[in-house]
Amino acid sequence: MPESQHPFDRSIWRVLGDPLVPGDPAGPLHGRTVAVKDLYAVAGQRVGAGVAAWLAEQQPVQRSAGVVETLLAAGIDITGITRTDQFAFSMAGRNADYGTPPNGAAPGRIPGGSSSGSASAVALGQVDVALGTDTGGSVRVPASYQAIFGIRTTHDLVDRSGLLDLAPSFDTVGWFTREAALLSTVGRLLIPEPRRRSLAVNRVLIIPELQTSAEQDIADTTTRVADRTAEHLGVPLEEWDIDAGRLDGWLDAFRTIQAYEAWQIRGEWIMAHPGALESEIEARFTAGRDGAAEQVERARGVAGEARATVQDLLSDAVLVQPAAASVPPRADDADRITGVRAGNLRQTCLAGLGGLPSVSVPGLGTGPLPYNICFVGAPGTDVDLVELAERMTSA
Missing domain, CATH: 3.90.1300.10 (Amidase signature (AS) domain)
Incomplete structure (x- = not known):
């Protein structure tokens, strides 16, 4: 080499x-x-x-x-x-x-x-x-x-x-x-x-529940970017007021399915290699082992409903949201690192459940520590979504 x-x-x-x-x-x-x-x-x-x-x-x-x-x-x-x-x-x-x-x-x-x-x-x-x-x-x-x-x-x-x-x-x-x-x-x-599909945008969306889940500077930047994007496209800016409990239910379904599938794929190897994984990561796998079949089936039903809802919502819209709930924690702050994981998953699970493209874009906000804003679109609009992000970065 x-x-x-x-x-x-x-x-x-x-x-x-x-x-x-x-x-x-x-x-x-x-x-x-x-x-x-x-x-x-x-x-x-x-x-x-x-x-x-x-x-x-x-x-x-x-x-x-x-x-x-x-x-x-x-x-x-x-x-x-x-x-x-x-x-x-x-x-x-x-x-x-x-x-x-x-x-x-x-x-x-x-x-x-x-x-x-x-x-x-x-x-x-x-x-x-x-x-x-x-x-x-x-x-x-x-x-x-x-x-x-x-x-x-x-x-x-x-x-x-x-x-x-x-x-x-x-x-x-x-x-x-x-x-x-x-x-x-x-x-x-x-x-x-x-x-590939064309990005047909009749409105720009923000989700207040995701805004309140993010640090204030990130939330403020998200609102500003959404407003400028709507102005750039000549379409209205609208809010989607999803109930916090419903969003948390979707996140729980996402995590249940993720852990179940991960255990089905790697569980046998993990059991044969005790101690090979960090305890926190091993626990995420074993959560999938411990999930009851009816719990997984119920989660798949919730995830299917979420997918249909989000795909329908974004069929003619672009969602602007935080890429992460926080700026990066210090590497030596284990409690903070653990604490922000759930908040980040709350931001990211919508695109995961919907099977949607999401572009994480830097440079749209200012602050002493980095954070990005995401543009999320309908399935297949990936290329157009990147081009929109590029135009908004230039603007």
């Missing part, structure tokens, strides 16, 4: 090269670089999933994930494979086996997870693009904590072949950049053109 031009920080990188895998020199994006989250298959490499004991048992894969192959064919060089939280079941960015990647925008603060290494590699300028995944906010939150662009794509719109699952009902492909234009360029590569 060629020696990399970047210093090897094991909290960011599992494998690093210069490049690790070269892209097609004739590709249109030759000269650009990408980091790959350690859930995606890269031919000749193992998939480690952020767990040392898991990595030790893996063999190199024969074929790269579909999106990795597409990026290589476009000429983008793979710089390396980046760290993830253990089995991607966290949003903090801390890893008991490998440490916590640095926050490129707020030193001493957590980077956000589970796509923590990918976000840090972009924020620190080590790569142009980084692949992540987003199940419950794992692109949107680290993008917010590190002041970079990130996208959670429409569920099942982008090829997930060669990607290690967490909870398939919600798992999506995502990526980070420092430039909105590059976020869009990658989207045009990875999102099949026949499945």
Whole structure:
């Protein structure tokens, strides 16, 4: 493996090269670089999933994930494979086996997870693009904590072949950049053109219940951005007054299904490897083991109702909301890190339940610590949604 031009920080990188895998020199994006989250298959490499004991048992894969192959064919060089939280079941960015990647925008603060290494590699300028995944906010939150662009794509719109699952009902492909234009360029590569939909916006929405769940500066910026977006599009700004209890019920359903599916996929391995996972993450898996069948079935019913409601609501609208409930907590403040998780999931679960695209956008608010605002649209409107975010950033 060629020696990399970047210093090897094991909290960011599992494998690093210069490049690790070269892209097609004739590709249109030759000269650009990408980091790959350690859930995606890269031919000749193992998939480690952020767990040392898991990595030790893996063999190199024969074929790269579909999106990795597409990026290589476009000429983008793979710089390396980046760290993830253990089995991607966290949003903090801390890893008991490998440490916590640095926050490129707020030193001493957590980077956000589970796509923590990918976000840090972009924020620190080590790569142009980084692949992540987003199940419950794992692109949107680290993008917010590190002041970079990130996208959670429409569920099942982008090829997930060669990607290690967490909870398939919600798992999506995502990526980070420092430039909105590059976020869009990658989207045009990875999102099949026949499945794209135009963004038809007759109104811009905000959700007061989500505003009150976020820190005041973030809420104020969300309102201002929503108002400017409505003015830019020439449509009214409206509020959706969802009841707090109903929203919490949707979040509970999301968490129940996520934990159940995660346990179905990894439970047998976890039982055979006691102590391999950090206790907090293991507890999230075992919650899925302990859930009764009728509880899971009931959660699927609630999630189906939420999906239908949110998709109908956004069929002709764009939602503007906080990307995360808070600015990044200090890396040494364990209680605060635990405390903000529920608030962040409250912000992120709507797009997850609806299978919706959501673009996490920096630079729309000011403050001593970073935070992003999300634009959420109807299924399939990913490319148009990024272009809207780019226009609003410029404005």
